[in-house]
Ligand code: SF4
């Protein structure tokens with residue numbers, strides 16, 4: 318069946334959603350998605366980021382849909398016409414949804430491990446406002462350890478349900494979920510039970526914000542200083558195909574490989590993710606190409622290399638050295654004139 322999105326026509330299979338059709342077209346017309354995840358059955362319909370305007374229902378019934386619809390859960394009809402970025406109502410609605418999602422989300426990007434690869438950061442960059450109208454107090458929770466390798470920062474959660482679906486669909490015996498309702502909803506484990514399952518680490522990868530973080534990587538590095546390499550190993554539990562996030566010759570983090578919509582290509586096991594941080598454990602295939610526009614594209618290089626050269630960038634090391642000196646003031650030698658002023662008791 319034929320569908321037209323922002324004036325671009327495409328043929329799709331029956332059962333395709335508007336979001337999937339838009340992704341086939343690509344470019345600016347693709348609606349943002351914070352809760353839909355193509356690898357998880359039943360995802361979508363929670364965040365309302367992906368709203369679009371249906372200006373013509375179908376060839377059989379051309380009546381426009383009166384309200385904006387969530388494109389991730391609305392199937393296309395033959396002859397349907399959709400406005401995404403070309404609709405003022407949609408652009409306005411995305412701004413409002415972004416504002417709504419940020420109501421309780423803390424402004425802690427400078428210390429959040431997800432910064433640089435955060436979907437909410439990217440959404441705010443495109444649709445957010447530089448001012449806030451929210452003067453009430455935000456909800457706050459204490460960080461919670463929900464397993465040996467995962468930390469939950471509920472303050473940052475946007476209740477997209479992706480982690481719950483991942484646990485449901487990849488593991489048997491899910492022990493966490495959304496408890497309470499409305500303003501009191503929160504992700505938690507049943508009676509503080511730890512999440513300890515061989516595939517639990519995938520919840521970190523699907524979380525669009527920094528609510529679920531990898532304890533083996535926390536505060537180690539800003540992601541844009543890491544260089545991502547595709548690598549694989551023989552694994553009996555999963556496909557073994559991963560991305561290694563390297564700083565110099567050190568593997569600082571292992572994640573699944575993600576596509577341009579920031580969704581994992583294949584889920585990986587906890588052994589690959591947490592237990593193999595030695596480059597000798599991996600066959601390094603080469604630097605990853607960057608598909609997604611984000612601050613993470615800093616320091617990227619996509620040229621083809623015959624041989625993978627892993628080296629630490631001298632400028633990064635120099636910057637770190639200077640930062641270290643600034644933090645421990647004694648390490649900074651005083652300049653000559655400052656010594657003079659100090660001796661004369663003027664400071
Ligand atoms: S913890 Fe992350 S993945 Fe889970 S519901 Fe919250 S935002 Fe979504």
Ligand code: FES
Pocket residue numbers: 349350351352353361362363364365366367368387388389390
């Ligand atoms: S992505 Fe469609 S409602 Fe969240």
